[in-house]
Amino acid sequence: MTDVISVQGLVKRFRSVVAVHELSFDVQSGTVTGFLGPNGAGKTTTLRALLGLVNATSGTATVFGQTYRELQNPSRRIGAALEASGFHPGRKAIDHLKVAAIAAGIPKARAGAALVEVGMEPAADRRVGGFSLGMRQRLALAGALLGQPEVLVLDEPANGLDPEGIHWMRGFLRSYADQGGTVLISSHVLSEVAQTVDHVVIVAGGRLVASSTLAELTDRTSGGAVRLRSEQAGPLRDALVARGAAATLADGDADAVVVTGSEAKDVGRMVADTGVPVFEMTTDGSNLEDVFLQLTASEAGQP
Amino acid sequence: MIALVRAEVLKLRTTRVFFGLCAAVAAFAVLGVVAGILTAGNSGSPPLGSAASARNIFGTGGTAGIFTLILGILAVTGEFRHGTITQSFLVAPRRSRVVVAKLIAILVAGVGVGVLGSVVTVAVAWPWLAAKDVSVSLFSSDIGAVTLLGIVAAAVFGVIGVGVGALVRNQVAAIVGALVWEFVLESILVGVVPSVGKWLPGAAARGLTRETLQNGSLLPAWGAALVLVAYCLVFSLAGAQLLMRRDVT
Numbered sequence: 001m002t003d004v005i006s007v008q009g010l011v012k013r014f015r016s017v018v019a020v021h022e023l024s025f026d027v028q029s030g031t032v033t034g035f036l037g038p039n040g041a042g043k044t045t046t047l048r049a050l051l052g053l054v055n056a057t058s059g060t061a062t063v064f065g066q067t068y069r070e071l072q073n074p075s076r077r078i079g080a081a082l083e084a085s086g087f088h089p090g091r092k093a094i095d096h097l098k099v100a101a102i103a104a105g106i107p108k109a110r111a112g113a114a115l116v117e118v119g120m121e122p123a124a125d126r127r128v129g130g131f132s133l134g135m136r137q138r139l140a141l142a143g144a145l146l147g148q149p150e151v152l153v154l155d156e157p158a159n160g161l162d163p164e165g166i167h168w169m170r171g172f173l174r175s176y177a178d179q180g181g182t183v184l185i186s187s188h189v190l191s192e193v194a195q196t197v198d199h200v201v202i203v204a205g206g207r208l209v210a211s212s213t214l215a216e217l218t219d220r221t222s223g224g225a226v227r228l229r230s231e232q233a234g235p236l237r238d239a240l241v242a243r244g245a246a247a248t249l250a251d252g253d254a255d256a257v258v259v260t261g262s263e264a265k266d267v268g269r270m271v272a273d274t275g276v277p278v279f280e281m282t283t284d285g286s287n288l289e290d291v292f293l294q295l296t297a298s299e300a301g302q303p
Numbered sequence: 304m305i306a307l308v309r310a311e312v313l314k315l316r317t318t319r320v321f322f323g324l325c326a327a328v329a330a331f332a333v334l335g336v337v338a339g340i341l342t343a344g345n346s347g348s349p350p351l352g353s354a355a356s357a358r359n360i361f362g363t364g365g366t367a368g369i370f371t372l373i374l375g376i377l378a379v380t381g382e383f384r385h386g387t388i389t390q391s392f393l394v395a396p397r398r399s400r401v402v403v404a405k406l407i408a409i410l411v412a413g414v415g416v417g418v419l420g421s422v423v424t425v426a427v428a429w430p431w432l433a434a435k436d437v438s439v440s441l442f443s444s445d446i447g448a449v450t451l452l453g454i455v456a457a458a459v460f461g462v463i464g465v466g467v468g469a470l471v472r473n474q475v476a477a478i479v480g481a482l483v484w485e486f487v488l489e490s491i492l493v494g495v496v497p498s499v500g501k502w503l504p505g506a507a508a509r510g511l512t513r514e515t516l517q518n519g520s521l522l523p524a525w526g527a528a529l530v531l532v533a534y535c536l537v538f539s540l541a542g543a544q545l546l547m548r549r550d551v552t
Contacts, residue, residue, distance in 0.1 A: 048551065053392055080393055083389065090320070099310050100394055102310040104395075143390060
């Protein structure tokens with residue numbers, strides 16, 4: 001696997017504010033990478049530096065080993081949807097795309113085709129001023145797709161989408177990735193993209209706090225609790241403690257026992273060993289959102 | 304490069320602003336002719352049939368300049384206001400090409416708007432003057448030159464507008480600033496210090512068109528043309544220089 005996008009030691013200072021500090025990460029070909037962090041973490045600045053819109057104070061950000069400005073006809077290689085507001089309100093959706101297509105030397109027919117790909121063809125001849133945020137997001141995505149690029153960079157594409165729209169976006173990105181496309185998608189809500197991404201790059205306060213596969217991140221959540229429910233909660237707790245498990249009775253539920261620090265399969269084995277009947281067993285642990293909040297909170301708290 | 308110019312022209316054609324400005328140019332051309340003909344011979348204005356009067360009437364195509372100035376300003380500031388500059392620079396990350404394409408497109412549009420103003424002017428003035436039995440040959444050197452130079456002024460002011468827009472970036476500030484400059488500050492300067500005033504863009508444009516031979520305080524046409532070209536270069540180069548390095552956030 002090769003790195004399609006490479007950010008190395010990126011620093012961006014706006015006057016006295018350091019928006020991005022020594023940020024490094026790579027995006028490998030054929031993966032969907034979630035670029036996550038709270039609002040103001042420097043995600044948009046990083047993406048704009050990658051795309052040659054913002055000049056880095058130091059460090060580099062490259063696509064296919066070149067800076068974006070060095071790319072020949074970038075629209076055919078990397079499509080970007082950066083913000084939902086980048087439209088002239090008096091221009092029709094189809095014209096917005098035609099302007100970009102003509103400028104990029106892409107056949108004008110792609111404008112209509114891209115609208116179809118994002119399910120917006122009924123609104124082709126409407127002025128963008130009347131569009132909802134969700135429609136603008138789709139139109140921005142259509143703009144990114146114009147040149148049929150192999151890489152997509154999407155900044156908060158799920159913002160303003162209704163649940164149906166988010167569902168659609170997930171499906172769209174999955175099929176794009178299945179066809180070999182590479183995606184870098186930013187979000188401030190992990191759960192929005194957790195079902196879609198393979199890798200996560202988490203930033204807070206302009207710094208990198210985690211860069212790993214989603215699976216590795218999920219592993220950090222293990223060690224979470226296993227929750228058992230039984231008609232004999234007290235004896236179950238005692239039997240488990242006798243076998244060395246950290247078991248306690250749960251607050252507010254007379255039937256529940258919570259076991260921490262043990263893997264679910266071990267807890268299951270111990271329960272069978274005790275012979276106490278159990279009518280429910282769940283794992284509380286894998287809450288990605290908690291891990292995400294933990295990771296970003298520690299950095300965000302810094303000045 | 305040609306693709307980028309075509310894209311810029313399409314940007315103009317796909318919003319209503321451009322057509323609104325065209326309508327305004329046509330309306331002001333009609334007004335200019337009406338005012339020119341009705342005031343001729345009154346309170347010091349040269350009488351109908353004189354060369355100076357013909358210049359006043361036919362030179363009104365030059366008012367197109369104020370609208371092409373606004374067109375140029377809108378073409379740049381609109382991109383910042385609506386955030387479309389992001390798309391423009393994503394498609395063509397070598398920004399100088401976008402700026403040059405925009406200048407060419409506005410130059411072409413400026414010529415078009417200037418032609419529109421001149422055509423309307425001639426279409427209204429000529430039959431009217433003919434009905435008043437004022438003989439005016441459209442091909443007399445003065446009227447031909449005045450009409451042509453009015454078109455040039457319109458194109459020139461479009462380019463200056465692009466430069467101003469790139470320098471100021473805030474749409475309202477740029478337009479208000481340009482209008483206040485043109486109608487207030489420059490008028491004051493021209494009135495108070497004519498030796499300086501005649502070098503200013505608006506006065507140079509009038510030197511180019513309307514009052515070429517009539518008023519000693521204006522530059523001669525060739526001098527005015529050079530001054531206007533210099534303004535074009537200064538504003539567009541300064542504006543382009545700023546756009547080239549600016550962070551687009």
